[in-house]
Each structure stands twice: as C-alpha cells, then as structure tokens.
Amino acid sequence: MKYYIIAGEASGDLHGSNLMKALYQEDAGASIRFWGGDLMQKAGGTLVSHYKDRAFMGFFEVLRNLNKVLVFIKFCKKDIEQFQPDVIIFIDNSGFNLRIAKWAKQAGFKTNYYISPQVWASRASRIKGIQRDIDKMFVILPFEKEFYKKYDYEVTFVGHPLIDGIAHRKQVSEHKFREEHQLGNLPIIALLPGSRKQEIIKMLSVMLSLVDDFSDYKFVIAGAPSQDFSFYKRIIGDRKVSFIDNKTYDLLSVSTAALVTSGTATLETALFKVPQVVCYKAGAISYQIAKRIITLKFISLVNLIMGKEVVTELIQQDFTKTKLKKELLKILEDEHRQKLFLEYYELEKKLGGKGASQKTAKLIVDSL
Known part of the structure; x- marks a missing residue:
C-alpha cells in the first residue's frame, strides 16, 4: 500500500x-x-x-x-x-x-x-x-x-506514543554521559527552550539569567535538532553553561530539575520523573489573539491530562527572572519533589x- x-x-x-x-x-x-x-x-x-x-x-x-x-x-x-x-x-x-x-x-x-x-x-x-x-x-x-x-x-x-519512545530508547549510563559531555559532578538543571527560533529567543535568555544564582548546579541546554549551535551561541554569550545537541532524553534521564517551554517537552519531562517549571512567552500580537480564543485553564499537557495544577506554569508577563527563580527553588526542595513524583506516576497510568x-x-x- x-x-x-x-x-x-x-x-x-x-x-x-x-x-x-x-x-x-x-x-x-x-x-x-x-x-x-x-x-x-x-x-x-x-x-x-x-x-x-x-x-x-x-x-x-x-x-x-x-x-x-x-x-x-x-x-x-x-x-x-x-x-x-x-x-x-x-x-x-x-x-x-x-x-x-x-x-x-x-x-x-x-x-x-x-x-x-x-x-x-x-x-x-x-x-x-x-x-x-x-x-x-x-x-x-x-x-x-x-x-x-x-x-x-x-x-x-x-x-x-511518548511512552514507547522513552521505553525503547537506548539507555546511557549517567557516568558515561557526564564524562562524554564534560558535565562534572554537580546536579544538572536542564533547559528546554523549545525547537523554533522565535520561542528559543524569547525563552532561553530568561532561563539563562538564573545561572549565576545557582552556582551549585550545572545548567545544560537541550539543543533542538532543527537549530545549529551557532544560533544558541549568540544567546548564551559568555555564560558558563553546557550545550548538548539532539540528546534531550539522555539529558532528562540524568537531570535533577528542568525549565521547560510549554509543548510536548513538558510531558516528556514528566515521564522521566523530572520536577519542572513550565514556561511560555509569545509575541505580543500572537498572545493577545490567543488569549481571546483559547479556553483552557492550563497550557501544559501535564496539567491538562491531570485536570489540575501539578506543575507551575509561568506564562507571558509571569515569565520573569524573579518568579522563575522562586519556582526553581521550590522544585529543588525534597518535600515538593516527592509530591511531584507521585503525581507523575498517576499521570503515566492515565496515558494508557x-x-x-x-x-x-x-x-x-x-x-x-
């Protein structure tokens, strides 16, 4: 056929x-x-x-x-x-x-x-x-x-289908992954700024603004397969962060927390049981139009599937360095993380x- x-x-x-x-x-x-x-x-x-x-x-x-x-x-x-x-x-x-x-x-x-x-x-x-x-x-x-x-x-x-994609992927040991990408021994905070140029530009600069405030963690950018490193480099500047191209699943498997642009990546992060803050900022005109036609209470797939706020969403004017720092500190706390893990397991059951x-x-x- x-x-x-x-x-x-x-x-x-x-x-x-x-x-x-x-x-x-x-x-x-x-x-x-x-x-x-x-x-x-x-x-x-x-x-x-x-x-x-x-x-x-x-x-x-x-x-x-x-x-x-x-x-x-x-x-x-x-x-x-x-x-x-x-x-x-x-x-x-x-x-x-x-x-x-x-x-x-x-x-x-x-x-x-x-x-x-x-x-x-x-x-x-x-x-x-x-x-x-x-x-x-x-x-x-x-x-x-x-x-x-x-x-x-x-x-x-x-x-x-994400359940299959994650289950069937080739496993990589954390030691080998860290060694291959020179990540050292610090706990990792993954940055998933999206896949399209417009959203990466809007999201990544705010995410990177936290790097100096979390010196006990290693920030690692998950590069999208559709973009070259030279594009990211202009946004990164001289900040001390790592960049890994087209290996998001491997990165999530060794991450302690993640800052994630709303989309499929929020669900992927949850299935890897990584505490996350969901972020999104669109162009002013696009956002005003979307606000008038979108009827949802949440934007992340995690919250939509669960029917309640499981992960924090920072949207548009709420997506600031101050609020992002506050929420990242929260998901690094043990008590909050344990609650998230339980919600993530329930989410996986719902996915069939x-x-x-x-x-x-x-x-x-x-x-x-």
Whole structure:
C-alpha cells in the first residue's frame, strides 16, 4: 500500500518516525512518502519537505509568511496527486493539515488523522470540518475521546506514543554521559527552550539569567535538532553553561530539575520523573489573539491530562527572572519533589500504556 504522511515540527517528526516503523512491520510492501524531519527520514520512505523549512510560530508569524505557506499547500496537493496514495495520514500540525484534508477528501482520498488538532483548546468550530474531512481519528490524550463524543464524533484512543519512545530508547549510563559531555559532578538543571527560533529567543535568555544564582548546579541546554549551535551561541554569550545537541532524553534521564517551554517537552519531562517549571512567552500580537480564543485553564499537557495544577506554569508577563527563580527553588526542595513524583506516576497510568504507534499502524493497515 502507498502511504502519504504529513507532520510538522520536532514532536511530529518523532511520532511520525515511530508510526512509519510500525507501518513497515504491519505492511511489508509499504511505500511511504512524507513531510517530516530527520527521524522520519531514518525510518525510511521519501522525504518531500523538512519541517524546519516551514516552522512558523504564532498567528502573526504565520500571517507574515502567508505566501510561503500557500506555496507549500499548493505543492503538497500536487505531490499527493502524483503519488496517488491509498491513505493520507495527518499528524498534528492542524493549520496546514486541515487545509490539505479538506481538499484531499473532496478529491476522493482516504484520510486518517493521528494526534488530534487541539480543538479542545480553541476554535471548537473546526470539529465540523474534521467530521466532514477525516475518515478516522486516532487520539493520544485520554480526555480527547470524551471531548469528541460530545460532538457525536467517534474517535479511537490509542495511548501516548511518548511512552514507547522513552521505553525503547537506548539507555546511557549517567557516568558515561557526564564524562562524554564534560558535565562534572554537580546536579544538572536542564533547559528546554523549545525547537523554533522565535520561542528559543524569547525563552532561553530568561532561563539563562538564573545561572549565576545557582552556582551549585550545572545548567545544560537541550539543543533542538532543527537549530545549529551557532544560533544558541549568540544567546548564551559568555555564560558558563553546557550545550548538548539532539540528546534531550539522555539529558532528562540524568537531570535533577528542568525549565521547560510549554509543548510536548513538558510531558516528556514528566515521564522521566523530572520536577519542572513550565514556561511560555509569545509575541505580543500572537498572545493577545490567543488569549481571546483559547479556553483552557492550563497550557501544559501535564496539567491538562491531570485536570489540575501539578506543575507551575509561568506564562507571558509571569515569565520573569524573579518568579522563575522562586519556582526553581521550590522544585529543588525534597518535600515538593516527592509530591511531584507521585503525581507523575498517576499521570503515566492515565496515558494508557505502551503500543500507541503499533496499534495505530495496525488499525490503518487493517482498514485498507
């Protein structure tokens, strides 16, 4: 069978790569063409477009690059028509994917969606389009099934693929990791400033402002696979911090605490049982628009899944050096850490166990 997969940004690349591996296991004759990144490319198939070429963050940034987005959409439609896949699989990335899905359904292609657009966060009106344009929806968050049920749309909860990604990763000893990256013996505070340039610029400078106040700890930046060290270097300046490229899981496995930009990374950090402070700051215009359409009480996946504040969120004007320092001190205290660990174990139970990618691949192949 022929599969056309469209994913955006680093998390989509990760989940897309695991789904591709599972598809090859379920369908030995699979032919896959995809939009994604390096991990998907390693899994096999043919890369059409890399996500780093279309990583636009926020409403204003998308508007400013609208012509580029429209060119990508036009090219994608043409490429699908030439490939003639048996199914198109959309992974998250709703701004782009829902536009392609509308056209694809009208053109007679079979459409599946893996990792739902966050319609539960904002613009629930998009559900009508999803019902019309998506044949099957596979969701990875436990509350999404009930959410869609309110709109009479049946979806399949397959569990969260991060559990598999973490369980199957190659283990690295802490001693070897520290030695390889010259980290010394101090406890590590991991900095996860995001994957896109706009968010890294906004987040990392504030995170780094704490370095001199925590001399008994080693601050280590988790570099995103889509960015070069030279970009980070301009923000780091002469601060005494370490930088490790594309080894976030290894870093989290040896970290004492983490400062994390809101997104998939908050859930990854929780699954590694690392106490964290969740941070987020968008451009002024993007934030004002988002504030008017997003209806959620929380922004981090940890708090959303748990339905309460488990980890502290410092958003927009609250994301300051003073408040960040206060919250970091808190998660370094033993009593607070023990409470967090218990919440993290409960979170993992809610995520449904292993096998999300394999379940999804089997359901897709069986439906064909």
